[in-house]
Amino acid sequence: MTETNETILSLKHIKKTFGEHQVLKDISFDINKGEIATIIGPSGGGKSTTLRCINLLEEPTAGEVDFHGENVLAPNYNRNIYRAKVGMVFQQFDLFENKNVLANCMVGQELVLKRSKDEARKIALANLKKVGMEQYVNARPSQLSGGQQQRVAIARAICMDPEILLFDEPTSALDPEMVGEVLSVMKNLATTGLTMIIVTHEMAFAKEISDQMFFISDGIITEQGKPDQLFNHPQNEKTVKFLSNFQNN
Amino acid sequence: MKSRFKWLATLVALFTCLSIAANFSLTEADAKKDEGTLKVAMEANYQPYNWTQTNNANGAVPIEGSKEYANGYDVKIAKIIGQKLHRKVEVVKTEWDGLLPALTSGKADLIIAGMSPTAEREKAINFSQPYRNSTFVVITKINSRYANAKKLTDFKGAKLTAQQGTFHYDLIKQLKGAKRQPAMRDFAAMRQSLISGTIDGYVAEDTESTSFKMVDPDIKSIPVSKMSGFHATKDESVTAIGIAKPNKALLKSVNQILATIPEAKRTKLMTEAVKQQPKTDNNKKGKKAKSEPWLVSMWRQYGGMILNGIGMTLLLASVGTIAGFFIGLAVGIVRTIPTPTTTGKRWLLKFVNWLLSVYIEVFRGTPMMVQAAVIYYGIAQFWHLNIDRTVAALIIVSINTGAYLAEIIRGGIISTPEGQFEAASALGMTHNQRMWHIILPQAIKNCLPSITNEFIVNIKDTSVLSIISVSELFFVGSTVASQTFKFFPTYLTISAIYLILTFTITRIFNLIEKHLQGSKNYNLMANQVQVGTPKDMEAKN
Ligand SMILES: Nc1ncnc2c1ncn2[C@@H]1O[C@H](COP(=O)(O)OP(=O)(O)O)[C@@H](O)[C@H]1O
Ligand SMILES: [Mg+2]
Numbered sequence: 106m107t108e109t110n111e112t113i114l115s116l117k118h119i120k121k122t123f124g125e126h127q128v129l130k131d132i133s134f135d136i137n138k139g140e141i142a143t144i145i146g147p148s149g150g151g152k153s154t155t156l157r158c159i160n161l162l163e164e165p166t167a168g169e170v171d172f173h174g175e176n177v178l179a180p181n182y183n184r185n186i187y188r189a190k191v192g193m194v195f196q197q198f199d200l201f202e203n204k205n206v207l208a209n210c211m212v213g214q215e216l217v218l219k220r221s222k223d224e225a226r227k228i229a230l231a232n233l234k235k236v237g238m239e240q241y242v243n244a245r246p247s248q249l250s251g252g253q254q255q256r257v258a259i260a261r262a263i264c265m266d267p268e269i270l271l272f273d274e275p276t277s278a279l280d281p282e283m284v285g286e287v288l289s290v291m292k293n294l295a296t297t298g299l300t301m302i303i304v305t306h307e308m309a310f311a312k313e314i315s316d317q318m319f320f321i322s323d324g325i326i327t328e329q330g331k332p333d334q335l336f337n338h339p340q341n342e343k344t345v346k347f348l349s350n351f352q353n354n
Numbered sequence: 355m356k357s358r359f360k361w362l363a364t365l366v367a368l369f370t371c372l373s374i375a376a377n378f379s380l381t382e383a384d385a386k387k388d389e390g391t392l393k394v395a396m397e398a399n400y401q402p403y404n405w406t407q408t409n410n411a412n413g414a415v416p417i418e419g420s421k422e423y424a425n426g427y428d429v430k431i432a433k434i435i436g437q438k439l440h441r442k443v444e445v446v447k448t449e450w451d452g453l454l455p456a457l458t459s460g461k462a463d464l465i466i467a468g469m470s471p472t473a474e475r476e477k478a479i480n481f482s483q484p485y486r487n488s489t490f491v492v493i494t495k496i497n498s499r500y501a502n503a504k505k506l507t508d509f510k511g512a513k514l515t516a517q518q519g520t521f522h523y524d525l526i527k528q529l530k531g532a533k534r535q536p537a538m539r540d541f542a543a544m545r546q547s548l549i550s551g552t553i554d555g556y557v558a559e560d561t562e563s564t565s566f567k568m569v570d571p572d573i574k575s576i577p578v579s580k581m582s583g584f585h586a587t588k589d590e591s592v593t594a595i596g597i598a599k600p601n602k603a604l605l606k607s608v609n610q611i612l613a614t615i616p617e618a619k620r621t622k623l624m625t626e627a628v629k630q631q632p633k634t635d636n637n638k639k640g641k642k643a644k645s646e647p648w649l650v651s652m653w654r655q656y657g658g659m660i661l662n663g664i665g666m667t668l669l670l671a672s673v674g675t676i677a678g679f680f681i682g683l684a685v686g687i688v689r690t691i692p693t694p695t696t697t698g699k700r701w702l703l704k705f706v707n708w709l710l711s712v713y714i715e716v717f718r719g720t721p722m723m724v725q726a727a728v729i730y731y732g733i734a735q736f737w738h739l740n741i742d743r744t745v746a747a748l749i750i751v752s753i754n755t756g757a758y759l760a761e762i763i764r765g766g767i768i769s770t771p772e773g774q775f776e777a778a779s780a781l782g783m784t785h786n787q788r789m790w791h792i793i794l795p796q797a798i799k800n801c802l803p804s805i806t807n808e809f810i811v812n813i814k815d816t817s818v819l820s821i822i823s824v825s826e827l828f829f830v831g832s833t834v835a836s837q838t839f840k841f842f843p844t845y846l847t848i849s850a851i852y853l854i855l856t857f858t859i860t861r862i863f864n865l866i867e868k869h870l871q872g873s874k875n876y877n878l879m880a881n882q883v884q885v886g887t888p889k890d891m892e893a894k895n
Binding site: 160162185186187188189190191192193195197199200201202203205212213216217240241243244245248258261262265 | 799
């Protein structure tokens, strides 16, 4: 929405195999600074693996991940600093079970960004406020609803001032009535100019928020473009079939 | 006198051969020993030869590393030897199976423990001339069918036993037709069984019948030594002093001193010992002690000892569990380090992991009792390091617990949900940061029930350390049982104490666990300024 022409991240011919199984066959795309990109596609198509290859939770088998033009897979590249700049929000929230809401948002700042406790707390509180969770600073993750946990997880990620934020189906594990609260936080975030790559099955949301969309199936990008193009003039029959499942509902 | 052919004797013989083969000189061990005191190993639990008492009455001598004293025929002989050598006698209280290792490892100068010089033992150590000859008897009840036995075959059908590991037990085979029962641990057990009627009698030597008669006039002893057809070798019917093989000079002086003690003097010393040995309440008939409940009088006499035993047990269990926890934590952490990228480091890690798994397998796969014997006596034998038995016990419990907790903690680390690792990685944390701040706090919390369990197990299992004569609760309990001859009530009291300890500790740890779970409810931070709820934000968009 506040897209620029400066490429911040580019994937070049990423391949990933697990044993015999080639999950990503050839994934390439560029993400511009401030861009909101969404990835859609059938389950098992390789969407999560693509995201995980971006922040190196998985090691790509081949290809390049360039961040500001530098290949992060190079042997001497500092991966921990890179990961701090590429936040991730997981399907299962994965808040630290041994820490309360506030500590979840502070620990990364203190350990990785070396911020002081006071500064970390100030930033954590401000971001918890952004996601509407400032009242729950003392709560343990297990005491919160799924929607609340996911909002804290988003706060935890943005406390690190990431340049890119990855979302892997952030609402798929939620009860339907909680989906809205998380999506609205994400929409709000999109207005701040943060670069976001979102894997989602929320088609209306994707259509509304995306600058660019990718359709990934069987480990390749079969279709990409503006939302209007993907939704209204899909070229690939797989895309057509996939979208029809949603429109029928 | 006792002759046991135990595996430990064989082990000691083996150790000795090995150490000679490896060119270790045992005289080195002798050289560094304190010339001032004469350290004499005995069970201090084999009346009337030797026993433990709480004060120094009747010329008792102190027991090394405790507040107790030892006395008995052996102690009286030891004192004569000490006097002539101008050395102060100190008793090294040691379980029977630990006696030979104590000598060969240099923890004691002499064994004076009612021990017979069997050929088996002579492979490992030297023996002096005998300091006592004895006759063998069958002890039975006065009204027993066998009370009037005149020849060996008169014991036909009698249920007989003897002390475990002694050749007394083999002698029963010479009483043709007798039904040999399983051997028993000590005299207290045999007396108890005779009184309760589960056996008809037991084979022992004359001194045992003399002392037993003092507390129970209703028993009878039937001498079998003189019966025709009975055969006992000289080895078996005499008692001698054990001395380490390289210590030829000491052997010579001990023999010289023994030669100066005439038979009459020996008999007198034995009679004295039998009179002085600790007696049970039955003996004080007519005195006011009779009205006092057993528990009260037992506690008055042994309460201090038992409290010390409880203290020792708690010390061993808690230090062992805490130290074991840190060992287990370190091992668990190392075993979950991800494979490094450089080849050199990868091999190093592989090697270290292999070493650690050997450690875990060995210490989980062998009984702590055997570990204690091997470590305590082995270290003394091969490195001539005389570590204090309490220190040895602490080390053994710690590394043993460490082996168990290492696997438990590794399991706790591995079973922490993958998402916790990934979320921490995604924030840019290093492996160490992930471990210390995210994974370990959760893993340890999840392991807490297992750690509590280890603590409880340690409270009970440290009882096996009696093998190296650490005076923990069980060791103290068996001393009290042997000396009061109140087997059942003593062990019942000891188990009650164990139960109270474990019960209390379980509750305390449950409270700690509960505390760590945190409170069920959280407080809403109502005083924080509320900016938009998600609903508001949606409206704004
Ligand atoms: N760690 C793994 N090991 C083996 N196979 C995996 C692993 N992770 C994912 N896969 C496989 O890769 C394929 C794509 O998975 P994923 O990227 O999660 O798909 P999506 O997110 O699009 O549903 C699936 O067939 C999945 O089973
Ligand atoms: Mg997925």
